Amino acid sequence: MNGYNKMELMICLAARYLEDGATVVVGTGAPCAAAMLAQKVYSPNLMIMFEAGGIGPLLPSMPISVGDSRTFYRGVAASSMPEIMEMCQRGMVDYTFLGGAQIDMYGNINSTMIGKDLQRPKVRFPGSGGANDLASLCWRTMMITPQDRKRFVEKVDFVTSPGYLTGKGAREAAGLPPGTGPYKVITNLCVMGFDEETKRMKVESIHPGITKEEILENTGFELLWADQVGSSDPPTEEELRVLREQVDPYRYIIGRQ
């Protein structure tokens, strides 16, 4: 592992996508760690927001809830859920991160249930929360998730949050704001984007030490591959140092490995 674990790698890879001056709505866990890391290493002007109303906090530690007091600790504003959601709807939020129990090749996410009957599901999950809203309204949706066949499936049991739905043009036809959609999926195996033409998931870079076969074994649908599949750049020393010392010193997230 060359001195870093998969969670650290995923967080560092995600952080690099968050450019200075951008806005991002994050939840707890890895996405929040990625945003904090980005802010400390690359993008001091990255604006971090939480869906319950926290805007631009000087995060003293990892929040436990997207509505706890850390999410607006010394923030530029402690607002409301409508304030955040309407800012997304107005087109002012660049990035968001989502998680889920299942994801398909178009980036559609299920965080609602396993089973066929919503009124009597096999397994009930929390539901959308703000996920559907953020996936609908933010310009670019990212995921940080473990990759396996239970999670990366041909067909999700329930489309909680919209990816590209059934392919190119489907979001717009359904009524979602143009120009939005899934951007990157960062897993323990690789980084995937979405093909311009088909809007299907496409492997862009493979993590050090991972094989194409491992990715295929852990994906339940047909993947596309970029013309030039690169190798994911491992964490830099600075990234790791800041992540371990400043972002997550108690290893709440990076210790989950």
Added chain:
Amino acid sequence: MNGYNKMELMICLAARYLEDGATVVVGTGAPCAAAMLAQKVYSPNLMIMFEAGGIGPLLPSMPISVGDSRTFYRGVAASSMPEIMEMCQRGMVDYTFLGGAQIDMYGNINSTMIGKDLQRPKVRFPGSGGANDLASLCWRTMMITPQDRKRFVEKVDFVTSPGYLTGKGAREAAGLPPGTGPYKVITNLCVMGFDEETKRMKVESIHPGITKEEILENTGFELLWADQVGSSDPPTEEELRVLREQVDPYRYIIGRQ
């Protein structure tokens, strides 16, 4: 005049309609004086609001503007215009007072213009402001106004704010919330209500010393008369004392006579 002027009489008459525990949105001038008087003499729990956001102030003096700092001086809340208007729309505001340049027999009010062409009016007035909103949404609309033929007209040049429009059922048919509409018109000559069946203006009581003929001479449309047209009760000593000493000691309003 028996020790009071017409403005004092109108204010005192209006104040008596504002029962304890009611809510009222007022503007500057006589309506505000009436609400303050009601609060001090009859209805300590009358809740006074201003359309720019002031809620329940301890009014130290007459506001000059419905948005000046007096309108929320030691108020229970300093809110916003949407807050007040939405409270009206939600059905929580009992009374409002309006003024205007012209009024017809259905209580439709013109505060927009004299003339035929809005793009080139003979005389331009301020327009609705919040008047149309309040007349649409508050349960009962009242007016305190001088009565003459220029003002009480057969047909207003422009219906700025809705009275009963063209008669019974017209408000509801047009789309306004049911059960709302003009309630009392208090002038220098008489107090008028609105007939249940026709929704036309109906004289209910005549001020001391005023004749029916004077009212007819000063009204440009056909009036209805209550079965029992009473005589308006003159101000009580207490009303006058509070009005002069506490409500309007500088005679800004009651000195306008």
Added chain:
Amino acid sequence: MVEEITPAGELFCDPDVDRAREFFRAKPRRMESKVTSVKEAVSRFIHDGDYIGIGGFGANRIPTAILHEIVRQGKKHLGLSGHTATHDCQILAAGECFDRVDVAYVVGLEARGLSKAARRLFEEGKLKVTEWTNATLAWRYKAAAMGVPFLPCRVMFGTDTYKYSAAKEIRCPFTGTKLLAVPALYPDVAIIHVHRADIYGNCQIDGIMVSDSDLARAAKCVIVTTERLIPNEEIRREPTKTAIPYYLVDAVIEVPYGSYPGNMAYEYFSDEEHLKAWLEAENDPDTYKEFVNKYIFSVNSHWEYINLCGGMERLSQLRALELMIPLNANGEA
């Protein structure tokens, strides 16, 4: 071609604005003391079958005392607005108090894990469920607060969340843009915990509002618990700060540490150990029954509950944690 969909979700509350207007017209709005007790507020204002909305956000600024009392009094068949309902949902699930839910977020406790007991209710088919999102539930409150029967928005399209909601597609009359109409949600009762309130119900909240500004306006009845009662003079000194004016409020109860074991911004952090113990107790039915008996049914007041959980000593730690003040030389709270 796009499939036309009629969402299958049930609408649990009447969005009719004229009936709501008649209700609000009759609602008393005198500025008089509404101070009461938790027991009285729950027995008087919450009835079996009522639809309730809960303020705060899951385990942050939640009205714990009222929620426990609802369970203790055995309220049943409640409708629940699951607007990021986490520990609040977990408490009501312990009493099996609700039988229909507008879901945005339920059964989870965010990063802490999932409540097995709450999940069981959803998985056993005992509940009626309609799906929404945090934003759409927030906007449904806002529609009611504004006095309009719906608001337009741009989410949920193309998803199963939409299919199992009770929303409708409309077109903008100006631009032709496809929009989602979400119906006004007027809860029968809103329960909100605040930092400060006067005896009339004028409330101040520090930090994020979540959706409580709209919820308090949307609800037909509002129960407020407050960290502390303050004189009306304090409210009038800074009217800009009034988040909930008195005429919306029906009951006010002073409940210090009222959000415990939840977080109260600027006051105390959440008790993660107690929340973890709760989640763990749910692993075994007998343990869980005992746990709920111990912490809810055998308890008479919020103070008693707090004392069971470590009392003021524990709360001092949580206060230090919230304010990030080290209580020992190791820099720990």
Added chain:
Amino acid sequence: MVEEITPAGELFCDPDVDRAREFFRAKPRRMESKVTSVKEAVSRFIHDGDYIGIGGFGANRIPTAILHEIVRQGKKHLGLSGHTATHDCQILAAGECFDRVDVAYVVGLEARGLSKAARRLFEEGKLKVTEWTNATLAWRYKAAAMGVPFLPCRVMFGTDTYKYSAAKEIRCPFTGTKLLAVPALYPDVAIIHVHRADIYGNCQIDGIMVSDSDLARAAKCVIVTTERLIPNEEIRREPTKTAIPYYLVDAVIEVPYGSYPGNMAYEYFSDEEHLKAWLEAENDPDTYKEFVNKYIFSVNSHWEYINLCGGMERLSQLRALELMIPLNANGEA
């Protein structure tokens, strides 16, 4: 039978949400200093033909310095949101700066009387006018702030105000209720005066917000003048107080007494003598020309204007009046 009406009013601003989204996507949102001068802000951010929205309420918390500078720089063909525009409208009328107006309230100064100069513009047929109301203009801002192309409401029905608006009638998809749809209003520029701001544009406002919260979010560009600049630390100390966050704001200028001759809550009362003098000057064209020359065109800054009006001595009186502190034994300010 009810007559079907197509309102005749012109829609001056594009309510399309997708074009607005593209604009906001590209709008820079770095937290960097936006401190500039009144002159620079007006020349850089306000262009001939722009549609502007003004914060505050007529003669309360208005951005006087910016308005005078617009007149001085001879900006023309502006669109004006007449959302209770009183003294602000009067100032811009002095420069004949606007040629189209969404009217809710114009030309009047509430209890003070009517501006003859402003009336003349409306009566001479030089302007394009569309009628609205205070609430509908407020909701049009709110629609834009929410990122939706319209909001429903229940006013204006049956009136000429409706006939000369650009609203449309719709039906609620849930209840069938007839509703009025008002289109989103995205002003090119909003000009707002606040109590406190930091150099990035984070703003605090004391007292009533009027519609400024929504206006700042609806506008494509926001110019803020502030009574005083405060350190960013002060903003972060009480994030609950931030009414306008920095990323909405394009220019920040410290203008003490910036609402003069208007009222600024908790700071200074309006200068009713000066406002009266202004109204009286409008009675005679030559006097009026001289008046405007003296108080606007011949003046270089807001301080110069204030000095012409009695300087700090006058402002001390207005401050005492606002705070109701007697400055002499007769109890007068």
